[in-house]
Amino acid sequence: MAPSAAQQPPLQNVAPAIRPRTGPGRGTVLLLSAAVGLCVASNYYAQPLLGTVAGDLGMSATAASLIVTVSQIGYALGLVFLLPLGDLLERRRLVCGLTLATSGSLALTAIAPNGALLLAGAALTGLLSVTAQILVPFAADLAAPHQRGRIVGTVMTGLVLGMLLARAASGALATTGGWRTVYGVAALAMLVLTAVLHRALPQLRGTAALRxxxxxxxxxxxxxxxxxxxxxxxxxxxxxxxxxxxxxxxxxxxxxxxxxxxxxxxxxxxxxxxxxxxxxxxxxxxxxxxxxxxxxxxxxxxxxxxxxxxxxxxxxxxxxxxxxxxxxxxxxxxxxxxxxxxxxxxxxxxxxxxxxxxxxxxxxxxxxxxxxxxxxxxxxxxxxxxxxxxxxxxxxxxxxxxxxxxxxxxxxxxxxxxxxxxxxxxxxxxxxxxxxxxx
Incomplete structure (x- = not known):
């Protein structure tokens, strides 16, 4: 039976140091690790596909290489302008909003009819892929002090594997169904991830008293x-x-x-x-x-x-x-x-x-x-x-x-x-x- 309203746990809006020290369950930690891997993978799918994309859209090799460049520029901007939002906004809502937007940017890339829209989708995906770096301190906030290093290490394992496996998965999917299939499947995966994170993660509000x-x-x-x-x-x-x-x-x-x-x-x-x-x-x-x-x-x-x-x-x-x-x-x-x-x-x-x-x-x-x-x-x-x-x-x-x-x-x-x-x-x-x- 669901608890009454009076029994519902309050929104976590206090510093992590005074929260209960039980920490997140193993399932939550593994979910965070998988989420970090998927988010960071979004920035690496393009690397094995540059030649194929260039041929399909009539782009030069130099123009196709800009896919990686604009993704990196977007990522750098995200580090500066998106990451601080974790101290201001409710963390679960922020993460889910960004993963949902990432699904949209990947879908835009999948259907891009020309190089300009493709580059726009890549830049936006790079910007939004910093969600991975929002999830890492989220995991640190949820962890009890005595287990913080282990949990951060587990979540970062997901990041490393996401970087490594993204290229292999991209190549395999492209061989099967073309480069657009890679981004279509990735967009669907991020959509599913958004729903799972919204259901599984606790609410955690930032405490910064700043605009x-x-x-x-x-x-x-x-x-x-x-x-x-x-x-x-x-x-x-x-x-x-x-x-x-x-x-x-x-x-x-x-x-x-x-x-x-x-x-x-x-x-x-x-x-x-x-x-x-x-x-x-x-x-x-x-x-x-x-x-x-x-x-x-x-x-x-x-x-x-x-x-x-x-x-x-x-x-x-x-x-x-x-x-x-x-x-x-x-x-x-x-x-x-x-x-x-x-x-x-x-x-x-x-x-x-x-x-x-x-x-x-x-x-x-x-x-x-x-x-x-x-x-x-x-x-x-x-x-x-x-x-x-x-x-x-x-x-x-x-x-x-x-x-x-x-x-x-x-x-x-x-x-x-x-x-x-x-x-x-x-x-x-x-x-x-x-x-x-x-x-």
Missing amino acids: YPGLVRSTARLLVEEPVLRVRAAIGMLAFACFSVLWTSLAFLLSGPDHGWSEAEIGLIGLFGAAGAVAAQLAGRLADRGLTTHTTIASAVALLASWGLLLPGAHSLVLLIAGIVLLDLAHQGVHITNQSLIYALRPDARGRITSAYMTCYFAGGAIGSALAAVVHARAGWTGVCALGAVLAVALCLVWVASIARVPRTGSRELWSVAGAVFLGASVLALIAAVLRLAL
């Missing part, structure tokens, strides 16, 4: 007011820059004379990124145990050492794959640890904190991609690995500088991180020396 313009302005102020956010945003930016340097340059290496892979074979290498899903789970659980320092140190060392494996990967597929797996593990380890820490700062501002962090994170990816293209053209794979190693060292230095300011435990942690950086650099130098002697 929207002030809300957006306050996002930038958080980077000034919160040192942990500032440091973790810088670390996340450098970690994602390393990630982008690798994946921007990898196609050039694998399609070159040393490997000679086809486009389909190059696409399969992305499946090794599934290692990031494992790292997301592990990093989340370690964060719940208060081991964020250890996780950051281990991830920073792994990030640096991965470039020592990737360098000889130009001539060894085994070492290349090992380096890819290690880098993905390290990148996700840093990212999940960062999120676990920043979500503990200001429960009333998690939307804006996510906006500030993810804007810096996304900027790091863009900078890494741009640098990788220039460096690869001038110095090849060796230059790319040197660039990645420099970025990894910069990440370690940011971490060392941040903990050096902690008066009581900073000294001990400083030596730990300095030792870790030295160890990582030694591994890198050793592999480089062995490679030099072997060649």
Whole structure:
């Protein structure tokens, strides 16, 4: 029997720290993980379809490549202008409204009769795909403090898998029914997701006492007011820059004379990124145990050492794959640890904190991609690995500088991180020396 009106639970409009600490059920966590995966996948369906779409709509290759560009621009705008709304509006209604709108933008893409409408649909889908980044702090809000890292890690696993599987699903559907089928099925999936989320998620109202313009302005102020956010945003930016340097340059290496892979074979290498899903789970659980320092140190060392494996990967597929797996593990380890820490700062501002962090994170990816293209053209794979190693060292230095300011435990942690950086650099130098002697 349904409870009476007097027994109905009130709308959750208080800070998460004083909510009941039972946390969401496993089904809710898995639903959030699946929802995040579907939302982020919306931005990746186009990548294997560019040639087919260009031929069907009479677009040039350059115009077709703009599909990816406008999606990224839309996503960047969404990080700045949509994410802060999570601190202002009722969260379930906001999420469902955005997923419903995403269904519409995907449908527009599916029926687009020309390139202009297709690009409009792609830009709108990119803007709305930041719903995934609204769902992550939603999960953090629902979680009890002792389980927040694990739940965020589980939800982020969905994000990693969504990125990986989107391309494969897109290619399979396009082979069966054409590229429009991909977007039609995706639109239907988002429509179903909207109904499920509306039925399953609890109401959760934002508590920010600001109007929207002030809300957006306050996002930038958080980077000034919160040192942990500032440091973790810088670390996340450098970690994602390393990630982008690798994946921007990898196609050039694998399609070159040393490997000679086809486009389909190059696409399969992305499946090794599934290692990031494992790292997301592990990093989340370690964060719940208060081991964020250890996780950051281990991830920073792994990030640096991965470039020592990737360098000889130009001539060894085994070492290349090992380096890819290690880098993905390290990148996700840093990212999940960062999120676990920043979500503990200001429960009333998690939307804006996510906006500030993810804007810096996304900027790091863009900078890494741009640098990788220039460096690869001038110095090849060796230059790319040197660039990645420099970025990894910069990440370690940011971490060392941040903990050096902690008066009581900073000294001990400083030596730990300095030792870790030295160890990582030694591994890198050793592999480089062995490679030099072997060649």
